[in-house]
Amino acid sequence: MKKPKMTKAQKSEAIWGLAFVAPTITGLLILNFYPIVNTVWQSFFKTGDFGKGNTFIGLTNYVNVCTSSEFWGSLLNTVKYAVIEVPFSIAIALVLAVFLNRKMRFRSGYRTIFFLPMVAAPAAVAMVWKWLYNQRYGLLNQIFHTDIAWISTPSVAWISVGVVGVWSIIGYNMVLFLGGLQEIPHDYYEAAQIDGASGIRQFFTITIPLLSPTIYFILQTRIIAALQVFDLIYMMIDKTNVALKSVQSVVYVFYQYVFTYDNKGYGSTMVVLLLIFILFLTAALQKFEKKFVFYN
Amino acid sequence: MHNTHTKDTVVRAVIHVILILMSVIMLVPFIWMALTAFKTVSESTSIDPFVIFPSSWEFDNFLTVWKDYNFLILYKNTLLMIFFRVLCAVLTATMAGYAFGRLKFPCKNLLFTLILMQMMVPSQIFLLPQYLMVSKMHLLNTQFALVFPGIVTAFGTFLLKTSFQGLPKDLEEAASIDGANTGQRFLLVMAPLTRSGMVSLGIFTAVIAFKELMWPMIACSNVATTSLSAALAKLQGQFATNYPQLMAAALLACIPMIVLYLIFQKQFVEGIATSGGKL
Structure with missing residues (x-):
């Protein structure tokens, strides 16, 4: 086991390398890795009053969380939100990207408009949508001559919140799709045109398969992001709203336990379970990737 | 035809x-x-x-919320938070990105695994311990608290590493034949060539910081010390049904970023798009 001796140049490079990564690694250890351990640690404790006298209770928090209908309800709500946000934002963005992927008038104008929600604060976005959804004075009910309580009817509210999620993210997905579309060689479409394939046929036989890496990438990142939804729900659904129970997400309930009820152990348990759920999902999605994604 | x-x-x-x-x-x-x-x-x-x-x-609604919520201070808090987060993120990530992309050093793969791991974990898991740390330092409701979670960036390191890897090798070799050491090569030759990566990371960091809600809400719960986003949440509680005032506040909060976006459209779209779904 003789260690190969480093030359002077290699030694100097090693020192520079370690020095350059030192700030980032130190920061990550303090800001991220210690917190992961600490959160997991706290999930084994019952939080005492005033944050003092925490007592070790083993897996009790896990048992309590896993047997509480509130947690499973919030997980279901989160999945429901994702089921609205992810497929619709991807489908609409893909169609828009295909439309914009050619020389046309106002191309950059459209892109600017679709991307606009990305630079608006979600807090502000949620406020204006709450106002649009207002039952008595809101624009939506006025335009459609309806009288729907968009965000306080339990069976409707989760869809209304999901719609805002879709609206917020379409432009972002579209820009990623435009990037992917530009990598598809133009000859493919020309060949298809000579063969007389219609635009819709070209979309399904050329665009979708060749774009599948981009689609997969967006799908994965959107699912993971959607499972962490908080801002829209926190801002749009008041605590007194009767629909809260059917809209509140896992992160929302976590936030309430940790920062409102000061039950840190219980809240930490929820977020650890969310982490496990997301890691499993990521692994499952990677299996799915190997099967369905077409790489050149 | x-x-x-x-x-x-x-x-x-x-x-x-x-x-x-x-x-x-x-x-x-x-x-x-x-x-x-x-x-x-x-x-x-x-x-x-x-x-x-x-x-x-x-302009009455604007004047009322401007006075009641002291938007001048909110703009200042948000601007400083963005400034320091961008500065810290770009500085640390450029250095680390260069090392991971270009240099050989011990434990490189292990350390890079840490970067990738951090990117896979949902950020809420950091929240409570980060809050407790700032609280222990007695720095809640300060400018430091707003900046704190964004001092380093795993994603930015990953992004800059990719930028550095894309640069041609001969440039650096030429510089090292001229007798430049690693630090000089980084500072004088390599770093300036990854400007576009740094700009992307800067814009991405700024937009994320601007949009963030939960952290400023808990770490700076006092409205005089918090960011625009978190102030809107407070304001909604207070003005509950006065929608003209709420909308005036929302507009005041959004306008600066929208104006910047309209001016630097190309950089914004590229910067946010390279973020790889971390938004």
């Missing part, structure tokens, strides 16, 4: 109609925000007749 030409025109027209319709859907919330902000409360809650345009363009 004539037939396909007409068909083409029809298809084009249909596409434009769909795109225009979509643009309207994207813009209406912003337009409605602005129109409501100029209305009086009674105009905003009039349904018979329904009022679309305010009868006179008054």
